[in-house]
Amino acid sequence: MGAHAHAAHADHGAAHHEHHHHEESFISKYVFSQDHKMISKQFLVTAIIMAVVAVMMSIFFRLQLAWPGEGFAITNFFLGDKWAPNGVLDSNMYLGLVTIHGTIMVFFVLTGGLSGTFANLLIPFQVGARDMASGFLNMLSYWFFLVSSVLMIASLFVEGGPASAGWTIYPPLSALPQAIPGSGTGMTLWLCSMAVFIVSALLGGLNYVVTVLNMRTKGMKMTRMPLTVWALLITAVLGILSFPVLLSAALLLLMDRGLGTSFYLSEIHIGGEALDNMGGSPILFQHLFWFLGHPEVYIVLLPALGITSEIIATNARKPIFGYRAMIGSILAIGFLSFIVWGHHMFVTGMNPFLGSVFVVTTLLIAIPSAVKVFNYITTLWKGNIVMTPAMLFSIGLVATFIAGGLTGIILADSALDIPVHDTYFVVAHFHIVMGMSAIFGMFAGIYHWFPRMYGKMMNTRMGYVHFWVTFICAFGVFFPMHFIGLAGAPRRYYDYTAFPMFDNVIDLNVVVTLFAITGALAQVIFIYNFFYSVFRGPAAVQNPWRSNTLEWTSPVKHMHGNWPGKIPEVYRWPYDYSKPGKAEDFVPQNVPHTDGEEESHG
Amino acid sequence: MMTLLVLLVIALGIIAVTQMARVYEITSKLRGKREEEISPADNRMNAKFMWIFCVLYYAFFFWLLYAYSDKLLPVSASEHGVVLDDLMYLNWVILFIMFFFTNTLLFYFAGKYYYKKDRVAKWYPHNNKLELAWTIAPALFLAVIVITGLKAWQDITAVAAPGTPEVELYGKQFDWTCRYPGKDGQLGATDFRLINDNNPLGIVTAASVAARLAELQTEKDATAKSIEAGYDHLPADALTKLEHHLGKVSRMMDRIVNLRTMMEQDIAANKEGSKYAAGSDDIVIKEFHLPVNEEVNLVLRSRDIIHSAFLPHFRAQMNLVPGQGTVLKMTPTITTDSMRDIMANPEFNYILMCNKICGASHYNMQMDLVIEKKGAYDAWVAEINKKPFEGAPAAELPAADGTVVSDSTVQIVKDSTAVAAVVTPAGH
Ligand code: HEM
């Protein structure tokens, strides 16, 4: 981990110096650390590495989509002659890359990475706790995450290739190696990796919930908690309730694969023979999968919404508009997310009435989402907006949340879903609303809390370039995909040239790929900025963004227990920005009310 | 070559930007400027970019609309598709309004209220009336969307009237097959265990059952023989494999015999009306024709894994789920010829494609669909009816076959005890 730069630069003149009472060994400090701050950094760096892998995969298959059948030296360099003879991506590997790209992005970057980084960093800091409820389980959570990441990467190298049934791994395709080579060892590894991942998510989630509920400092009422903590709390609850269902779905699938059971299989004739399996239902898997799968998209999204609420309030120098409505929305979204999963299954032959129920619940979820958007916008209105890179990414999130949320309304409408289901329209929708929003939230969080994590500042100018190129490319990549989808182009297709009907729109694939490459290269700026700043960045001051929350009252240099003396007591909500009658445009939570000052609330 | 060049240019661009940032960083260090202090110039610049971005965003959007909206799907060729297109249009109108309204506010505010030292942000923590308003407003819009949407959904998924003609669409890795019901107008029963080269859809008829049993018997005998012959010298795992196979074949034969019993009982009870008697005149064909302006029930069945029958020109889609049938009801309204005129493209064909990931050639699992006038369609059907699945009409089933049936049942039972005898010693 890059963090030992701290030791070298400990004398950077920050106001606070605390004394180490005991010297830790390198191993216990950087490797088997039980400190929430270090674990947070471990999650972040692991997620960044996984994200690089996933982005590179997307470039390989984007090259194939833009110039089908053409060879690329770079594809051949990374995938070798087996999977990219003459640089032409193999069609099985295409599906493998799409699958692992999706899996890594959703689970490893935006679940493990996003929640793991920011729940670990922010929950103890912002509720005023000395660490997580259980440092040991927290450490295990990271190590399980690392093991599952390694397993997932290892699955790329097995004979037959990685899992290639899509990140949703629907059986029978995922159950039968006869159906696709990736459903051999690759799929076994995928399932094992996810099982380990789920253990990690549960250990982390339980810890987060317990910490928030039990370890808040004096005065930190639930209604004084920053929205980040609220979002991370509800995210953890969603994970605890839904991941076990995915685990059981995965275990049943493993049994169907290895033990000859028939949970998901029935009346199948494949590879020239009729299988023994009778009585199972592939649709059962879809129900189980999406019972996790839909809450999962909010597990990805809510932390990003929490992070950006906090950042937008801080940098607009204004209280977040409708604090209580924001909490209400998070709760409503969290609850509703458990009763909408069927909207992924409108064309599986499900009972039409059941389908109608899912339409109603799904469109209900649009209401709290709309409230959130309006509240964000009102927070900006008549603000005094400091354009930090974190703020830019947060505004970017609102834009992607709008664009992606609106197309969701089409997909939630069972009748309208019929012609666009599983087309590129869906790919456009979920990348914008979930992928881009969550990634923007993650970037915003990294830029904002980098000083808190590493005691250094990232370069702002590079942050600007990174944001604008990324923002433009995000729309350049995913906006045209709506049109490709509306032309009827299915997703998970290796090549569209066999269909004259797509000749009209297929040049858009070139546009998309060029934006994708540019956008991917823009991430080089970020990675350079990140790692350069970890080691060589200028020293941070204690509260660089003049923010109200408690993490900025802890000394720049990390210490066990977070505060040298007593834990600060909390007297107010976190959003007293530009409060009338105050000298400064912010009043931290640990500042008592002055005589006659009214407590504010949203 | 061109792409290489493009890549090179982009790479150089990135390097240049990084270098510029480095230079900037060094100079800002020299000037003693801190990273967290966003200069007025930077605030102003980013604010301006917000506005410029908004304009570019809308321009890109309109350009896409302008350049591509007439290159998407042509007018819907099915009855419900027209309804869906109208509904889609209504939704787009609502969504466009929301899109421009919210985005304009967002980018306008973001660009307008950038930080100024002397500006004081407005203290505005909440306003219940406003919040209520924008809870209710989307709810109203959504109510319109839900009600219109569900109305269409109900019509589309309603069960077709009894007697609606049926055509089976059969999917497997990686192609489609159609089955037409033949003269009797009824699709025969199927069973996946009957599938072989002569019976790719596993249609149940007395003849196909008998043929399949005979085939399996041969396979079984051969397997038993190899076990016997190799008992002393074959490696243990090869033997186990053979024995598993033998067990599997026997089980399958048992089940087919059960199926035969069921078939015979059903035929005895329902005579001509039995679905087991309906198979032999079915037509199995790799061509897909439908008559215009007639409702049809597409009966969907998969041999191996989940596929999806996607007919974009008809705004129709339904999954094929192994082990459970699904149905897609639609009424084509435009013949292939008329659509060729509409699109001014004599090459045009309606297409059926697979839209559920199903393996390496998922991207090319397609079949053309021909919509034709009633007369032409009837002529086509009459032509294919000359080549039914099995030459012998169902009525000629030899009733005396019963003796053979009981015979072979006995034989199978005998055989499976023999299997057990062979398996037990090898099982250690
Ligand atoms: C670097 C920018 C990205 C590009 C260019 C990109 C592109 C793509 C493309 C072309 C597909 C294939 C779609 C298909 O055929 O179905 C895909 C699939 C997917 N992507 Fe991305 N993507 C990017 C980032 C992300 C992010 C940030 C996420 C996080 C949510 C994400 C999640 C997924 C998922 C879940 C799938 C579906 C995989 C599957 O079909 O099983 N992607 N991506």
Ligand SMILES: [Cu+2]
């Ligand atoms: Cu969902």
Ligand SMILES: [Cu+2]
């Ligand atoms: Cu298919």
